[in-house]
Amino acid sequence: MVLVPVSTVSTRNHPTDSWRIQRPTIQxxxxxxxxxxxxxxxxxxxxxxxxxxxxxxxxxAKMEYPVINYSFCKGCGxxxxxxxxxxxxxxxxxxx
Amino acid sequence: xxxxxEFKTIMTGNDAVAYGAKLARVKFISAYPITPQTTIVxxxxxxxxxxxxxxxYVEVESxxxxxxxxxASELTGVRSYTATSSHGLLYMHEMLxxxxxxxxxxxxxxVNRAIGPPWNIWADQSDTINQRDTGWMQVYSESxxxxxxxxxxxxxxxxxxxxxxxxxxxxDAFILSHTSxxxxxxxQDLINDYLPDLDLKFRIDxxxxxxxxxxxxxxxxxxxxxxxxxxxxxxxxxxxxxxTEKFNxxxxxxxxxxxxxxxxxxxxxxxIAMGTVASTARFVVDKLREKGLNIGxxxxxxxxxxxxxxxxxxxKNIKAAGVIDRSVSFxxxxxxxxxxxxxxxxxxxxxxxxxxxGIGGRDVRVEDIEKIADTVRNESSGVYWINVKKVI
Numbered sequence: 482m483v484l485v486p487v488s489t490v491s492t493r494n495h496p497t498d499s500w501r502i503q504r505p506t507i508q509x510x511x512x513x514x515x516x517x518x519x520x521x522x523x524x525x526x527x528x529x530x531x532x533x534x535x536x537x538x539x540x541x542a543k544m545e546y547p548v549i550n551y552s553f554c555k556g557c558g559x560x561x562x563x564x565x566x567x568x569x570x571x572x573x574x575x576x577x
Numbered sequence: 578x579x580x581x582x583e584f585k586t587i588m589t590g591n592d593a594v595a596y597g598a599k600l601a602r603v604k605f606i607s608a609y610p611i612t613p614q615t616t617i618v619x620x621x622x623x624x625x626x627x628x629x630x631x632x633x634y635v636e637v638e639s640x641x642x643x644x645x646x647x648x649a650s651e652l653t654g655v656r657s658y659t660a661t662s663s664h665g666l667l668y669m670h671e672m673l674x675x676x677x678x679x680x681x682x683x684x685x686x687x688v689n690r691a692i693g694p695p696w697n698i699w700a701d702q703s704d705t706i707n708q709r710d711t712g713w714m715q716v717y718s719e720s721x722x723x724x725x726x727x728x729x730x731x732x733x734x735x736x737x738x739x740x741x742x743x744x745x746x747x748x749d750a751f752i753l754s755h756t757s758x759x760x761x762x763x764x765q766d767l768i769n770d771y772l773p774d775l776d777l778k779f780r781i782d783x784x785x786x787x788x789x790x791x792x793x794x795x796x797x798x799x800x801x802x803x804x805x806x807x808x809x810x811x812x813x814x815x816x817x818x819x820x821t822e823k824f825n826x827x828x829x830x831x832x833x834x835x836x837x838x839x840x841x842x843x844x845x846x847x848x849i850a851m852g853t854v855a856s857t858a859r860f861v862v863d864k865l866r867e868k869g870l871n872i873g874x875x876x877x878x879x880x881x882x883x884x885x886x887x888x889x890x891x892x893k894n895i896k897a898a899g900v901i902d903r904s905v906s907f908x909x910x911x912x913x914x915x916x917x918x919x920x921x922x923x924x925x926x927x928x929x930x931x932x933x934x935g936i937g938g939r940d941v942r943v944e945d946i947e948k949i950a951d952t953v954r955n956e957s958s959g960v961y962w963i964n965v966k967k968v969i
Contacts, residue, residue, distance in 0.1 A: 482738055482739075483680055483738070483739070483740075483741040483805055483809050484680075484798070484801060484802050484805035485679070485680045485741070485779050486678065486679060486680075486789070486790045486791075486793070486798075486802055487779045487787050487788070487789055487790075488787060488788035488789075488791050488792075489787050489788075490788075492788065492791070492792075495792065
């Protein structure tokens with residue numbers, strides 16, 4: 482038999498957070514829950530959660546909201562670039 | 578579906594390899610046309626259109642995409658085929674590594690053609706010699722019959738569970754690809770006995786998703802995967818000999834394993850050649866034998882894996898050898914010469930010369946090979962370009 486590069490280990494077991502230089506942060510009080518960031522994330526590193534209280538108003542608070550999974554976000558900044566409300570900030574990671 | 582029974586006819590090398598792919602029951606073909614390969618895939622496309630071949634043909638926009646498509650189809654466990662030449666092969670370079678690295682036993686025909694600039698469509702093996710380090714096995718045929726049979730043997734060897742490496746099968750441009758010769762089409766039922774269906778153990782299964790060639794680290798298994806390819810290439814030497822012998826018995830052929838010897842038993846001097854140049858060299862060997870010179874010919878069929886042990890055995894009683902290359906390796910001698918010399922180093926110390934012939938399709942004539950034999954007989958060692966004009 483031969484050795485074949487086939488992996489049965491899920492990529493969930495291989496975090497890629499150490500690749501990140503800049504860290505995106507969503508300002509939930511400005512976010513309108515359009516989910517454009519979720520659509521554009523090339524690494525599926527934005528997940529969807531149920532309603533959140535820190536929303537700009539009551540109507541939006543009932544809507545699903547995006548949450549960045551920092552174990553897999555590589556900090557490419559596509560979400561921040563695409564956000565129509567400009568409410569995703571990119572800041573350099575600080576190693577403490 | 579019409580079945581082919583054994584039948585002798587006359588056809589070009591390109592038609593012969595198309596029939597080879599048909600006999601091997603390929604189920605998926607993707608290719609991009611390039612002279613002098615075009616008529617192979619034209620023939621296969623017309624076979625599919627005429628319901629003579631049950632396969633899917635996918636047109637693509639480049640050779641890189643052609644091999645990528647074949648990579649994907651083979652990974653689903655479907656026997657797949659493509660063909661190219663020259664610049665098309667160079668454009669596939671990245672995918673050549675993906676196919677071999679993923680251990681996909683794909684067979685590809687390559688019609689050896691010169692690499693530009695300047696543009697030139699004629700016979701020259703520099704294109705495939707350029708790809709010798711990509712993990713593909715390489716076979717160079719001398720006749721249309723051999724080109725056809727090599728596709729069938731190629732799948733059998735590549736799909737062996739100890740090998741699992743892709744194979745490229747070569748024809749010299751026009752000399753084989755567009756020249757008609759007698760060819761015996763094999764009986765489909767016998768071929769089916771020789772070559773069973775592909776059973777790819779690690780094929781894509783949507784019920785059991787896995788990651789293919791995804792990601793590895795310095796302390797993972799990357800280095801082991803590469804070494805395993807080298808080990809398999811070495812194991813292929815035995816498999817090639819066994820499978821060629823099985824084919825010879827079933828179809829009454831006489832193919833050498835990795836090399837083919839001609840009048841070597843009592844030879845003092847040896848010529849070593851690859852591809853159609855060997856036909857001319859064989860004629861010269863007969864001519865010089867009549868004049869009393871004990872000379873023989875070794876035709877290299879497999880360049881990868883390279884027949885180091887065969888060469889060592891064949892040259893042990895030889896006084897001097899000449900290696901004829903129809904390719905350019907910039908910076909040193911011919912590629913085959915380098916391999917031969919490294920096979921002999923430290924074991925047999927005889928003069929070996931490198932002869933570069935037929936670049937860009939320049940005719941390789943009987944008198945050229947006679948000149949080479951003369952130089953070999955003088956037991957010289959050096960690098961010689963044959964039949965080169967004075968331009969400056």
